[in-house]
Amino acid sequence: MTNTPVIGVLALQGDVREHLIALAAADAVARPVRRPEELAEVDALVIPGGESTTMSKLAVLFGMLEPLRERVAAGMPVYGTCAGMIMLADKLLDGREDQETLGGIDMIVRRNAFGRQNESFEAKIDFAGIEGGPVEGVFIRAPWVESVGAAAEVLATYDGHTVAVRQGKVLATSFHPELTGDDRVHAYFVEMVRAGL
Numbered sequence: 001m002t003n004t005p006v007i008g009v010l011a012l013q014g015d016v017r018e019h020l021i022a023l024a025a026a027d028a029v030a031r032p033v034r035r036p037e038e039l040a041e042v043d044a045l046v047i048p049g050g051e052s053t054t055m056s057k058l059a060v061l062f063g064m065l066e067p068l069r070e071r072v073a074a075g076m077p078v079y080g081t082c083a084g085m086i087m088l089a090d091k092l093l094d095g096r097e098d099q100e101t102l103g104g105i106d107m108i109v110r111r112n113a114f115g116r117q118n119e120s121f122e123a124k125i126d127f128a129g130i131e132g133g134p135v136e137g138v139f140i141r142a143p144w145v146e147s148v149g150a151a152a153e154v155l156a157t158y159d160g161h162t163v164a165v166r167q168g169k170v171l172a173t174s175f176h177p178e179l180t181g182d183d184r185v186h187a188y189f190v191e192m193v194r195a196g197l
């Protein structure tokens with residue numbers, strides 16, 4: 001086996017702990033990342049779900065926006081779930097005026113597209129590249145992907161809408177696999193990271 005990757009979870013806001021647990025279960029070393037020095041020490045990053053407008057504000061406040069953009073542009077593997085997917089969109093619909101994203105995937109993401117908090121749901125999702133049957137997805141005020149550019153690959157759809165996309169080393173899902181105890185999406189990401197070490 002190759003080196004064990006060190007994967008950070010962006011810990012400005014959101015469900016950080018669940019990702020740390022899922023990454024550890026998928027054989028990575030996982031640690032929270034809040035500061036630029038901590039970002040510099042990880043091989044890859046997970047951006048959790050939460051509230052993307054708050055996450056964007058805190059990234060500016062903590063001096064993390066530019067360091068994050070630079071690492072993503074330099075080819076660091078990143079996986080964003082829900083609000084994290086929003087952060088990885090090159091273009092956003094229904095965002096707040098002052099909302100910043102990091103970019104990373106040539107896609108247009110619509111925020112809150114699946115409805116409000118009380119319209120949250122779980123669904124079985126067929127995920128290209130993941131074996132053993134569909135993964136369980138938890139959707140909480142989830143975004144969907146309106147369209148992707150030529151370099152981006154759609155890995156999963158739900159109800160006709162794109163809910164998982166990969167472009168090179170950047171992965172994004174509308175849903176939260178970290179809340180289900182099914183660690184296969186994290187294992188898929190850990191493999192992506194390991195392939196580049």
Ligand SMILES: NC(=O)CC[C@H](N)C(=O)O
Nearest residue numbers: 049050051052082083141
């Ligand atoms: N579960 C989530 O991450 C929700 C995302 C939230 N709707 C946002 O705009 O950031």
